[in-house]
Amino acid sequence: MKVKELIKELKDYDQDAEVICWSDGPLYCIDQKPGYYDGCTSFLVTDEECEDYNIVGYGYDNKRNKVCLIGMDLSDCLYDLNPEEIDDFQVKMPKDPYYDTYRKLVKEIKEEVKNNLIKWQNR
Secondary structure (H helix, E strand, C coil): CCCHHHHHHHHHHHHCCCEEECCCEEEEEEEEEEECCCCEEEEEECCCCCCCCCCCEEEEEECCEEEEECCCCCCHHHHCCHHHHCCCCCCCCEEEEEECHHHHHHHHHHHHHHHHHHHHCCC
């Protein structure tokens, strides 16, 4: 999808919406990258003359720049924090029985990584 097509679609669908949700969580930022960055840009090949399903192929391109829509989900937010900040991170959501377990697990993993890094640096 080209940028101008995305903008048109957003304008068509967005009447009162305030948040853009992406498959990876809320949209966090938009960035422009070279076409080869993180793998070639893929695109759908369409045939506008087809009335029903107009997707007739799949292509790759690494020469043109691409616009990356970057989402940030809950795990991304927690992994970006320092271990001591995780307990204070606010989450506004219905009570999820797994969230506290997940928060604790992320904190333990980050502390273990930090401790191993300190051990490695002190060798």
